[in-house]
Each structure stands twice: as C-alpha cells, then as structure tokens.
Amino acid sequence: MISRRKLLFSGAAITGAGLLSSTWVGSALAQQVHNAASNDVEQLHQLSLFLTEREALDPSLTLRVLARCTEADPLFPDKMKALWGSIAQQGLSRVGQLSASPVYQTPAHKDTVQKIVRAWYLGYTGTPVSMRAVDDTKLVTFTGALAYTPTLDATVIPTYSRGHTNYWVNPPSTVAND
Amino acid sequence: MNQVFDADVIVVGSGALGSNAAFELAKHGKSVIILEAGEHIPRWKIVENFRNSSNKSNYNSPYPNEPWARNSYDEQYIENTGSFEFRPGMLKLVGGTTWHWAAACWRYLPNDMKLKTLYGVGRDWPMEYSELEPYYARAEVALGVCGSDTQDQSGHDGEAFPPRSTPYPMPPEGDTYLFQRLRARLAPAGYVFLHEPNGRATTPYDGRPACSGNNNCMPVCPIGAMYSGDVHAKHAQQAGAKLLTDATAYKLEKGEGGKIVAVHYRSSKGDDVRLTAKYFVVAANGLETPKLLLISDVANSSDQVGRNLMDHTGQGLQFLADEPVWPGRGAVQQGGIFNRRDGEFRKERASVKHAFANNVPNMAVAQRLIEQGVFGKELDERIRHDAARWVDVSTVYETLPLATNTIRPSTTRTDALGIPMMVVNYEVDDYVKAAKPGVDADYADFVKIMGGTVVEDNTGWQNRDHLMGTVIMGSDAKDSVVNHECRTFDHPNLFLATTGVIPASGTINPTLTGVALSIRLADIIAREV
Numbered sequence A: 001m002i003s004r005r006k007l008l009f010s011g012a013a014i015t016g017a018g019l020l021s022s023t024w025v026g027s028a029l030a031q032q033v034h035n036a037a038s039n040d041v042e043q044l045h046q047l048s049l050f051l052t053e054r055e056a057l058d059p060s061l062t063l064r065v066l067a068r069c070t071e072a073d074p075l076f077p078d079k080m081k082a083l084w085g086s087i088a089q090q091g092l093s094r095v096g097q098l099s100a101s102p103v104y105q106t107p108a109h110k111d112t113v114q115k116i117v118r119a120w121y122l123g124y125t126g127t128p129v130s131m132r133a134v135d136d137t138k139l140v141t142f143t144g145a146l147a148y149t150p151t152l153d154a155t156v157i158p159t160y161s162r163g164h165t166n167y168w169v170n171p172p173s174t175v176a177n178d
Numbered sequence B: 001m002n003q004v005f006d007a008d009v010i011v012v013g014s015g016a017l018g019s020n021a022a023f024e025l026a027k028h029g030k031s032v033i034i035l036e037a038g039e040h041i042p043r044w045k046i047v048e049n050f051r052n053s054s055n056k057s058n059y060n061s062p063y064p065n066e067p068w069a070r071n072s073y074d075e076q077y078i079e080n081t082g083s084f085e086f087r088p089g090m091l092k093l094v095g096g097t098t099w100h101w102a103a104a105c106w107r108y109l110p111n112d113m114k115l116k117t118l119y120g121v122g123r124d125w126p127m128e129y130s131e132l133e134p135y136y137a138r139a140e141v142a143l144g145v146c147g148s149d150t151q152d153q154s155g156h157d158g159e160a161f162p163p164r165s166t167p168y169p170m171p172p173e174g175d176t177y178l179f180q181r182l183r184a185r186l187a188p189a190g191y192v193f194l195h196e197p198n199g200r201a202t203t204p205y206d207g208r209p210a211c212s213g214n215n216n217c218m219p220v221c222p223i224g225a226m227y228s229g230d231v232h233a234k235h236a237q238q239a240g241a242k243l244l245t246d247a248t249a250y251k252l253e254k255g256e257g258g259k260i261v262a263v264h265y266r267s268s269k270g271d272d273v274r275l276t277a278k279y280f281v282v283a284a285n286g287l288e289t290p291k292l293l294l295i296s297d298v299a300n301s302s303d304q305v306g307r308n309l310m311d312h313t314g315q316g317l318q319f320l321a322d323e324p325v326w327p328g329r330g331a332v333q334q335g336g337i338f339n340r341r342d343g344e345f346r347k348e349r350a351s352v353k354h355a356f357a358n359n360v361p362n363m364a365v366a367q368r369l370i371e372q373g374v375f376g377k378e379l380d381e382r383i384r385h386d387a388a389r390w391v392d393v394s395t396v397y398e399t400l401p402l403a404t405n406t407i408r409p410s411t412t413r414t415d416a417l418g419i420p421m422m423v424v425n426y427e428v429d430d431y432v433k434a435a436k437p438g439v440d441a442d443y444a445d446f447v448k449i450m451g452g453t454v455v456e457d458n459t460g461w462q463n464r465d466h467l468m469g470t471v472i473m474g475s476d477a478k479d480s481v482v483n484h485e486c487r488t489f490d491h492p493n494l495f496l497a498t499t500g501v502i503p504a505s506g507t508i509n510p511t512l513t514g515v516a517l518s519i520r521l522a523d524i525i526a527r528e529v
C-alpha cells in the first residue's frame, strides 16, 4: 500500500502543470489525495485559520500550501503538527499572543509559522533570489495572496486594473480615514 | 560583375533600436533581414507567465531563458570580476528588453552632450543637441511618448527646455495622488519636481490602448499601452522586412576594403547560416553588441570595444510617510526630482536624479511585517496602513566612461550554440561616490519633511539596467568605435544601433536617444544603399 504521504507528495501529484492548473483540485487524483491526507490538510487548515485570524480560507489553497511546503521540506507536516500542539499546549487563544509567547521563541516553531504565514500572504514558498533565473520559490497563488485583500478597494492586484486612464489623480475615497 | 546579396541591410537584434532602424529602412524600400536570437512570444502568454511566476519581483521571470538564447539573469550569462555585481535585466525575444522597461523617454540636455568642454570630465558627444533634435521628435512619434511641453527639464524651474521642434505626441497622464502629495510637501523646500515623459499611451495610439493603471509596466503591460519593441518588429515586417527568429549572430565576416561582407548565425535546430548584405546594423544591446564585435574581431582598432561600460549606478530609499499617499494607483513611475541634473557641480561630482516608484507595495509591506512577527487582524490592518504610506525613492547617478569598466567574451563559458557568454568588470568610481553625500542628505530631508519612518536607507549601489559606452561614439578613430552617424570607424558599411554608443551618460534613461540615433542611421544608410 502507498502511504498517504507518499501519494500526496509523489512527483506525479506535485510537479508539472497539474498543480498549477486551477482545475487540479477538482480532478479525481486531487480528490483521492485530499481524502488520503485529510488529516494533515485539516490540521493545516485549522492552524492557518488561527494564524491568519480568519473565519474562512480557501481549502484548495490549504492543499497547495501543504504541497509546496512539504515539497521543500518532507518533515513539514510533522513540524506543522508539532507547532499546532505547542500552540494548544500554551493555551494561546489568539494569534496576537503568538510572537510574545514561548512557542515563537522556539526557532523551529517560529520558522514553521513564518513559512505558513508567508505562503498565505505572499502567495509563494521559498526565498526569492534577485537577478537570478533559478531559485527555490514555488507559486501558491497570485490573486489569492492575502497581502492584497486589505487594500483591494484602493489599489489593484497588478495586471488586473479596474480603473480607466487618470483615475489615479484622486486618492481612494477612504483617504481621510486611512 | 554585379554581386547578389541576401539583403540590402541585415539588422542583428529586434529590440526597440533594431526594429526602428529596420522599419525605417524597409519604409525606404530597402530589403531588410532582421536576425533575432529569441522567439516571438504573444503578450497574453507573457502575462500568464507573470501571473504564474513564483518570483514576481524578478522582472526576467515571465520571459524565456533558453539554452540557446539565455537572458541576463541566467547563472551562466555574466561572470563578474569587479567589486560591483553588474547584472542588468536584458531579454531575448522578439521586441527585446523594452518588453519590461518602464518607458521613461527623456531627451538629453545640450549640456549633457558637452560634458568635457563645459565641466572638464568624461567625454563630449561628437554632435550637438540641435543635430539630434529632429530625430528625437521622430523617435517620440515612433514610441508614442506623452509629456509636458512646458516644463524645464533641466530641473532649474525656468522656461520649457530643452528646445523642441514639435510638441509631445500625447499629453501627459494626470499626476498620481502620490506624486501630488510628495510635491506639495517637498517642493516648498526647493525640490524641483518634473513629470517624466514616457512611452505610455494616454489616448489610443498606433494600435495601443490608453493606459488604465494596471500597475505592471515592469515586467509586462497586460494591454500593451506601454510601448515595447515588438511594436516596431511588427511594423518592420509589415513594411517588408524579413524577421528570422532563433537566429543568433555569432560572426561578422570581414572582406576587402574594410567592408563587412557577411554575418553568420546559428539556430537551436543546428542551422549554421551565412548571409550577405551591403550594410550591417548590429542592434543587439549594449552588452551583446560589443561581445559580437569582439568575437568577430571587428571594429576594434581603437581597442575601445567593450570598454567604458556605464550604467546609471543607483541607490534607493524606502520609508513610511506620516500620511496616506497611496502608491500603486496608475503606472509604476511618473517622475521625480531634478535639481541636480545639471550645473557647475558636475566638474566634481555626478549629476543625480531621484524618481518615485509607484508600484503596489503590498508584497514588500507584508513581508516586512511578517518578519517582525505581526500576524492576524493586526497584520491586515498594518498592511493597509503601511501600504498607504509606502514611499520608494529610486536614485540614479551619472557615470563617466572608464576604460577599465569592461565587457568581454568569456573564455570559459558558452551557450548551447557554443557562443561565448560574457565577463564584466565594473567598479563605481569617485565621481559617483562624490555625489553620494548629497543624495544621503536629500534622503534625510525627504524623510524629515514627510514625517517618515525609514524602512531602508542604505541599499548600497544598485543596477539600473542602462547600458552605455561599450561601443563608444567620438570624433576620433583612435579613441572611439563609431562616429556621430553610429558608423564604425573601421568598416564603412557597419553601423551600431545601440545605447552602447552613448559617450556621456547624463542621468536620464537612454532608450529614446538610442531610438533617435537608430532612425538617424537608417536615414544615412538609406541614402547610401
């Protein structure tokens, strides 16, 4: 029997155009993977809701965060679960308490927090290297990157203009309260 | 006996400069072949590549990097031997690097072209501004430039300058709120703000729609409102020029009477082809052009090919203002501060320009906050707060031609076609360094006046991707590669259409000047062929 981790993170599932296509999550393979690894996925989803302090996150992106992070570090699922365990153990109820807590002082946990939050907000994993063709970054999402949501009414996600020539001479209507 | 040629003129490189030269020649009824190392890639594909890229701040990432046509961020492309890592973002595809430029379209000032005479440093151009002016006008029409007809672009707050024979083809875009706020607070302290003339359509122009503020000029304008070289690659073909892609020129062949008789190219499919023509134009950019001349052993009796490499060495500042200025609305840059563009001080130190970037800053903002351990709702609030206040200053320095700043063919690395890669040696000199204290003082002043919190004010020297000096223009064959016509001194039928001919860098982006020179050399060739 193939272990669920092997299945989820086998080359077939995570490399090539498959993962990049938006239909991937709907495919039969994805469904199988989803079911097989539901425990990891579910834990990461809950942890992500806690770390981003959101009521909902796109579950298909949770899958992608998990796949990308595990691709870079096969031990990621274990580290993620250890982090979640520590957060529970410390009784942290809000992420606002995290950076001052002992959990975050543990380098391994801090690193895992950074990886997950970066993946959700920046929409990629890995470390960009400037002026080089190759680095270890992998796309999670572009338009779904959470860093864009706080300003969606004021600025565009690059390439997706909602305006017309010279709309920019005025500030966003919220400027007095920004 | 009449010799049969493959073409009247062969142009190497389909970037903005080569394509404009080819278009002008084809319009004159000349038969033209363009050799382009890269392929034709439609805009929509590049936009998709960008959206799927995991490193969006890498402006080369949506573009091809083929083993037979490497772009400049490839690990093997440039080997640096100097203390500065010289690595401009040059591309290889039909249309060239202006696919991801920012379309700043400045003219040089008359004084920029007389640097040696007026200030005793660097070199003079072998021509006057007035000789180039009509070609600037034509280049502005070609690139569809919008700009202000009333500003003193020398930065001295005087009458409209430099002199123009024609108005800008299009009116400038409206000032962004960011620009308005910075000007409102910094101008009273004496900082002279100028609109940056730029190749973005503000009304539909030459098949291009008006800019709608997609804020993605670098690395690709999704709608083609911003000019890119593919426009003229297409125009040239429509006028009859033949474009060969996947065709990397690797040798210019010398014949009798100092003439170039043929160019040899290779393709990824194993073709190795020799083409003949009456005239040759090398337009392969400021690095690839000297490389091709050096590996062909042509045009170098002066020993200046590949020397005098100049970029506008840069520096940057980021801070958070004390009020929301909302960058990210409109195009990625709009103008800047020009007080130090020209003056007696150039006897001692470089002239300087400060520009304000207008990119949507969310990624940089979020990354910084996450690193600081800000999470959850607070992170979202801080992203909005900081993104609204983000100010990004990009400074460029004038540089002087130094014979020791070089680009050479590599002796150890080749591409998949067996053609040498390059070695660059680049040092930032004292002329630039002498201007840094003034820049640092400006930075401190900007931050103070804007009630700012510094994010980064010590970036070190940066690339600005402007390639000049490497096939330097002059009046003397002993110390220069081309004359004022861009004709090589050594070969009467070999012209170089590249910003690499520019002998005095000033502080302004060089491409409009390069296109003006390309149109001019096409006129000259058309009269002779």
Ligand SMILES: Cc1cc2nc3c(=O)[nH]c(=O)nc-3n(C[C@H](O)[C@H](O)[C@H](O)COP(=O)(O)OP(=O)(O)OC[C@H]3O[C@@H](n4cnc5c(N)ncnc54)[C@H](O)[C@@H]3O)c2cc1C
Binding pocket: B012, B013, B014, B015, B016, B017, B018, B035, B036, B037, B038, B059, B088, B089, B090, B091, B092, B093, B094, B095, B096, B097, B098, B100, B101, B102, B103, B104, B105, B218, B229, B247, B248, B249, B250, B283, B284, B285, B286, B288, B289, B292, B464, B465, B466, B467, B497, B498, B499, B509, B510, B511, B512, B514
């Ligand atoms: C990020 C960025 C922003 C910029 N912003 C500005 C700006 O705002 N304003 C400005 O003035 N300039 C700007 N520049 C500089 C500008 O892009 C260049 O000056 C311009 O592209 C030069 O045009 P070119 O035609 O000489 O060279 P390129 O555009 O580089 O075109 C050269 C072409 O030649 C081809 N080629 C190379 N070698 C060979 C060979 N051996 N055989 C066949 N084909 C070959 C290449 O594939 C390429 O298509 C910017 C550059 C970058 C990277």
Ligand code: SF4
Binding pocket: B200, B210, B211, B212, B213, B214, B215, B216, B217, B218, B220, B221, B222, B223, B224, B225, B226, B330, B331, B332
């Ligand atoms: S702002 Fe947008 S539409 Fe305008 S030139 Fe830039 S990318 Fe194109």
